[in-house]
Amino acid sequence: MADPIIQVKNVSKIFGGLTAVNQVNLDVPEKYIYSIIGPNGAGKTTLFNCITGFYIPEKGEILFYGDPIQGLSTNLVAWLGLSRTYQNIRLFSNLTAVENILIGLHPNLKSSWFDAIVHTRSFIKEESGSVKEALRLLDYVGLKGYGDYLAKNLPYGLQRRLEIGRALANQPKVLLLDEPTAGMNMNETAEATHFIKRLRDELGITIILIEHDMKVVMGISDRISVLDYGTKIAEGNAAEIQANPRVIEAYLGPGGAALSEKYIKQRQSYAQSH
Amino acid sequence: MNRNLFSSSVKKGLTFGIVMIILVLIDFEVMASILLSKLLGVNVIRGALPQVRFMIIFLVLYGMFVGWVASSNHEKSAKKLFQALVAGLTVAMVVGLFDLVLNQLIITGTDVRAYLAALGPASIKLFLLEKGALGSLLHLGLFTGASLLGSVLKILLKSDPVSHFLKSISTVYRGLRAKAQANTPDWIKKYGKYLLFLLIGLSAFFLPRMWGSYNNYVVGLVGLYVILGIGLNIIVGLSGQLMLGFAAFFAMGAYSVALLNAPLPLGIMLGFWPSLAIGVLMAVLAAVLLGLPVMGMRGDYLAIVTLGFGEIIRILLKSDLLTAFTGGPRGIQDIKGPTLFGQPFSSDIDYTYIILVFMILAIFIFKRLERSRTGRAWMAVREDTKVAEATGVNIKNSKLLALCLGAAFAGLAGGIFAARNQFTGPNDHQLMVSMNILSILIVGGINSVPGIILGAFTLKGLPEILREIENYRLLVFGGLLVFMMISRPEGLWPATRPKIEKDEGNKQKAASPPGKGGQNG
């Protein structure tokens, strides 16, 4: 088993009196689809923000291929190969879809302002190459033909795809997706799930997922961690998590485990007698 | 329903009535009548009052405007007329009351010009159409009748030419261009570009020699402001940093050229071109000095800090403390102009050439930057700074670069400005200059080169040409800004995003023409 690509070691993030993330430990092996779930306010997005550099954790370390990345500015984190999407879509609204993806390519390009003005040969080559690559990515995420639409004018589902497209442009090693299927109906969710799996299978990207839709989580995750009030309360594969009483209680409240067991027994007996 | 129409028309009438009173209090009606008079061929000696009939014409036009506005688009003709009638009557009554007061002033011989500068007896008499108290009755008839006339006009025309006009410029251009592209034969498409450049080049060369030094002055001024507008656009439009003290960089360039190229106070005669280069460098240096500490500031704070920076520079330049270095409040005179290959190159024609060349260079650089990795990084910073950073952009470097490049343009323009005027002083670098450039950007259309040119012409060129409204220039300017923001915030010539997918598709079509078993239909 290879070394985990991302290691979160004892990370805590404290805002004044509130401990949003409390000594969380998790290891994400390479090329895994790793889901982080938990009720609202559990600290999932805060953890993402720590990993990607938006927040500096008060305690703990975050390692990428063994090197500490906590506290790095977000653009350096991007340079290193981590990309993310956002819970409430944050595209560059007044730019076209293609331009959004082109900006995603930024860390991979190296032309300077001088090259741009003078149109050096390397600039021309790089620019045309990046346009082709952006269009290719546009097609890959299924937005062919929408390239010249302003990002703010795209329908919701396509905006989500564009955000992924922009994240992919970075050629990331790790892709952090924050609630990618929020607001989607069943069909769209199925499509999105399939697509996320493709990303890992075709491109070899390690995916870390925050999700609320259990079908998605249980469907494609290789491993799941559950956060509740900032603490990790369980980790395992789909079956283990579903059966874990602490997890059930986190979602359903105290007494939930017992209630859930009762309900499961009821269903089983119903299924048996029919 | 009728009551609603009635009250809204009364409201409109009240507003227009009060506006009319204010116009009289600032002598605007006199100025407008003079303009009308000149337009219709009757010249008015400076300082004299126009003939009564032109005042009548002005009042009629105003009344028609009231009627036009009062007739809302969605009503039947009869209702439109009703609205206009009510509005016109209301205006007439409001103005009528005012007329009574004016008449009293005339009768009692009171001179209120100590308080209200425009109410001289001659102006009042003119407004009352030389008929004294009867003038109010005449006003009544004029306003009501003209208002109805305006309504009739609107009914007949069935559409709103005013908003059409405002929409027209860029849409008309695009429409024409589309038609042209469809209808031109291939050889023009290929060589047309070069032909156009040749045409532009020739006119740029010959026109300045032909149209007199005043036009050269105006064109030069507009050109300089285009350069300034582009510089500010890089900072505000592309990278989204609100800057209110842009004139400071302008001052760097102007004073560098002035100090290095005039007999007093320093007596260094370095020559125009080297001092211009130094001016640009000084502006960039100032940008770095300003930029580094303020990199982290939020938009509105940045605005006030840059405003403060601009004021600091101006006050320092004006202060007695630094007069030995900067020429103090009186500025620097006798700045020498450029030379080309040893020959003096500083006639007004030569300056126009210089400005046009640099203007084209500025546009060229801007367009190249816009469509590049650097430009896109700026735009990402503008749209969503935190996400731009998370996507890999180094925010601080990006913002600083934008500041420096923008400042460079300002320094360049400043240097040329100072040399052309052969003088510069602290008054050339006030806050108003920064506001002007920002206004050009917004009124013309932010991020749009044709918009900036149009804006520069409207806000700088036109006032020079329309000398008549000299006194009212700033009033109109201020009102225009408010009006434009409410009615057309995207500017006179809005920017458009490039159609990259379409262009790429066209390129591929051109590369593999149909007939070779074409891939995409």
Added chain:
Amino acid sequence: MENENRPPRRYKRSNLSKIVRWVLGIIVLSYILWRLYTVFIVQNEYNPDIWFRLLLSGLVIGGVYSLIAIGYTLVYGILRMINFAHGEVMMIGTFAGYFVFEATNAIKLTSSSGEVTSLSNAQPVLAVLLAFIVGMTVASTAGFLLEKIAYRPLRKAPRLIPLISAIGASIFLQNLAQLLFSPLVRDYKNPALIARGQGWPVTIAGAQVVIPYTGVLTFSMSIILMFALYTMVKKSKLGKSMRAVAADKPTAALMGIDVNAVISQTFIISGLLAGAAGVMWGLHNGLVYYYVGFLPGIKAFTSAVLGGIGNIPGAMLGGMLLGLIESIGPTALGISYQLKDVLAFVILIIILVFRPSGILGEILSEEKV
């Protein structure tokens, strides 16, 4: 999919701007300390009476700035826009007060003993009160109209648009005043009781200093108005509505607050304060002209930012601080009085560099990721 263009590993957040900031701060601090040393220890030519006079003048002007600054901060808190035309609202107040005093001066009363005096001098309290009331009313009406005409249509527009509209409104109002009343600089005709320059004589360190009547009036009115406003914002229903709208406009609307009315009332209140400040300016400084609101407007906005924009006590503090710096600063540092504005702006930049949200901190929501 290896990418060769990745930069070498750098593990610290970039320190360059931090270094520059501290260098800048140290330079400015050293300069200030050096100048203070020179002025106080070495030269020591200024007697306490001069300092006292400067202190008084600083307090008075600080009070005026505070009132105007509160107006800026209220509008910013509720609309997130810089009301550039606020200085002109003050100017309108100044002019209104001027006309009141002209009127009261022109009305002549004959007393029982046959003496003829103007209403102004016979009933100075009435005249001053009238001036303030009229000034404040006219200014607040102007503020109300300003919002209705130039800002309300732009409520949903991106930030730059209302700013330009405000700039346009400012230029428009300035020039309207210039065209209406001519560029002539006029004098306030104070009632004789509180003529400019008169006051209570006080002996400080052997020298005579006059505590001006107008100064005392101005300062006390400023304090009263500030206190009234602060109480209003903290306690009254309108104040709560204002704070709600400032914190979250859509939710406030959902809670049943009439957002448009609250915004109009905010402008009316800032207009009232600015109008009062305008009349005070006229009484104390005496000058009325179309451009009179420009510089105080900018300075007041600077004060609001200095104290933390959106923060009402911040605006008060910032205004007072700026007034004192302007007044005492140049003499304390031994630099020319011309450079007082430079000093003020430099202090502003320094404060914002080290404390980007102003002295008392801004009251705005954190940006959420």
